Amino acid sequence: MHPNPAVEIAGLVKRYAGKTAVDGLDLRIDRGAVTAVLGPNGAGKTTTIETCEGYRRPDAGTVRVLGLDPVRQAAELRPRIGVMLQAGGVYAGARAVEMLRHTAKLHAHPLDVDALVERLGLDSCGRTGYRRLSGGQQQRLALAMAVVGRPELVFLDEPTAGLDPQARRATWELVRDLRRDGVTVVVTTHHMEEAEELADRVAIVDRGKVIAEGSPAELCRGGAEDSLHFEAPAGLDLGGLVKVLPDGATATEPTPGRYRVQASPVDPQLVATVTGWCASAGVLAERMTVRQRTLEEVFLELTGRELRS
Amino acid sequence: MTTYSPAPGAAPVGRMLLAQTAFETRMLLRNGEQLLLTVVIPTVLLVLFSAVDVVSVTGPGKRVDFLAPGLLALAVMSTAFTGQAIATGFERRYGVLKRLGASPLPRWALLTAKTGCVLVTEALQVALLSVIALALGWSPHGDPLSVIALLILGTAAFSGLGLLMAGTLKAEATLAAAGRAGSGPRR
Numbered sequence: 001m002h003p004n005p006a007v008e009i010a011g012l013v014k015r016y017a018g019k020t021a022v023d024g025l026d027l028r029i030d031r032g033a034v035t036a037v038l039g040p041n042g043a044g045k046t047t048t049i050e051t052c053e054g055y056r057r058p059d060a061g062t063v064r065v066l067g068l069d070p071v072r073q074a075a076e077l078r079p080r081i082g083v084m085l086q087a088g089g090v091y092a093g094a095r096a097v098e099m100l101r102h103t104a105k106l107h108a109h110p111l112d113v114d115a116l117v118e119r120l121g122l123d124s125c126g127r128t129g130y131r132r133l134s135g136g137q138q139q140r141l142a143l144a145m146a147v148v149g150r151p152e153l154v155f156l157d158e159p160t161a162g163l164d165p166q167a168r169r170a171t172w173e174l175v176r177d178l179r180r181d182g183v184t185v186v187v188t189t190h191h192m193e194e195a196e197e198l199a200d201r202v203a204i205v206d207r208g209k210v211i212a213e214g215s216p217a218e219l220c221r222g223g224a225e226d227s228l229h230f231e232a233p234a235g236l237d238l239g240g241l242v243k244v245l246p247d248g249a250t251a252t253e254p255t256p257g258r259y260r261v262q263a264s265p266v267d268p269q270l271v272a273t274v275t276g277w278c279a280s281a282g283v284l285a286e287r288m289t290v291r292q293r294t295l296e297e298v299f300l301e302l303t304g305r306e307l308r309s
Numbered sequence: 310m311t312t313y314s315p316a317p318g319a320a321p322v323g324r325m326l327l328a329q330t331a332f333e334t335r336m337l338l339r340n341g342e343q344l345l346l347t348v349v350i351p352t353v354l355l356v357l358f359s360a361v362d363v364v365s366v367t368g369p370g371k372r373v374d375f376l377a378p379g380l381l382a383l384a385v386m387s388t389a390f391t392g393q394a395i396a397t398g399f400e401r402r403y404g405v406l407k408r409l410g411a412s413p414l415p416r417w418a419l420l421t422a423k424t425g426c427v428l429v430t431e432a433l434q435v436a437l438l439s440v441i442a443l444a445l446g447w448s449p450h451g452d453p454l455s456v457i458a459l460l461i462l463g464t465a466a467f468s469g470l471g472l473l474m475a476g477t478l479k480a481e482a483t484l485a486a487a488g489r490a491g492s493g494p495r496r
Contacts, residue, residue: 079319083411093336096373108318152315181313281463
């Protein structure tokens with residue numbers, strides 16, 4: 001892993017008119033990965049990202065992006081980052097491709113505009129004015145403007161909000177290609193699916209703080225137990241099974257013929273133990289499934305609230 | 310296959326300035342309201358008031374000799390103040406200024422580009438209005454250098470006011486106030 005993180009935030013505090021939007025947030029984002037900053041609306045995601053982009057000055061704490069102070073060293077930082085705002089950013093009278101071509105001209109080694117236009121399916125709206133584009137087309141144009149300058153680090157603020165599933169997949173594919181080619185990507189989202197699908201690392205933000213951090217798998221594994229389910233003839237004596245299970249694991253029959261084994265973690269060894277016990281008891285286990293928690297459940301557990309309120 | 314491998318960097322500042330000036334000018338000349346303000350209104354006023362006796366004209370010479378310099382000044386004001394204030398107010402409103410703030414374009418370069426856009430537009434206006442005024446029989450007198458100096462000073466003063474207004478008021482308020490002060494279109 002690169003010794004210098006792409007983003008390093010320590011003790012960030014930001015208040016607006018007495019209301020605390022970010023409340024002592026710490027976050028380290030490694031280079032070359034896709035990091036999702038996940039949280040409900042109003043959690044402080046956008047404020048945090050906009051502080052990294054140099055739009056806002058921290059009230060307390062420090063923010064370093066590519067080792068630079070985003071406010072004091074803005075001139076040095078800005079050519080190196082790509083920014084996709086949540087909305088807007090385009091001249092009202094501009095046409096889509098014209099705007100992208102202009103953005104490319106501000107950079108030293110921009111991407112090929114035509115290829116990018118085709119890639120994002122913007123070729124059909126080349127001469128259409130910005131205000132006549134659909135919401136999805138506006139989003140994709142903003143994404144294209146963020147990456148056209150070949151940045152090292154890209155900040156995408158809710159890049160797929162309001163997109164249909166197909167356009168969302170196209171955006172995800174582009175993000176994966178960016179990672180493949182060594183671009184660091186920071187995405188804010190309140191879509192669990194997006195974080196699970198896309199991110200190498202997830203930072204869950206709530207009420208202005210990072211309350212959990214890790215890979216999606218780590219976050220889903222940690223804390224509460226996973227479970228393994230199977231079906232078999234009703235009324236098996238589970239005492240023998242519990243004896244061979246690891247300490248702390250439980251086996252129950254919530255409804256006749258359906259069994260649940262809870263353990264932390266549910267790993268290959270546990271599955272082997274359960275099937276081994278079934279074999280020795282001469283029982284054919286059917287419909288065996290392992291269920292891990294989703295990030296949605298993790299979030300609910302951490303905050304006691306639904307992500308989308 | 311496209312590679313997205315990082316190759317960041319700002320374009321040379323001269324190229325950025327040229328690109329931004331050309332882009333801003335294109336946006337301005339494409340906007341119908343702006344054209345009304347910068348071209349149609351001064352032209353109509355010049356032709357109308359030269360032909361019809363509705364404003365009292367003082368001084369020697371023809372009506373157009375009195376009207377042409379004033380309408381040149383009006384054209385400068387409408388571009389530097391009204392046009393600039395309205396365009397920039399809406400750029401602020403639509404997040405254009407915010408997005409440019411994250412681009413490699415430095416703030417001074419954006420302001421320079423805006424000035425360049427105003428000067429290009431004014432050159433077009435002065436050329437157009439002068440040709441029309443001459444066709445109407447205008448016989449200009451005075452020192453061309455001091456005219457240019459006055460045009461530039463006027464541009465600087467009214468651009469400054471326009472940007473101040475665009476930067477502090479809401480877009481709609483800018484539109485109303487700048488429109489009223491600069492005799493621009495009322496929407």
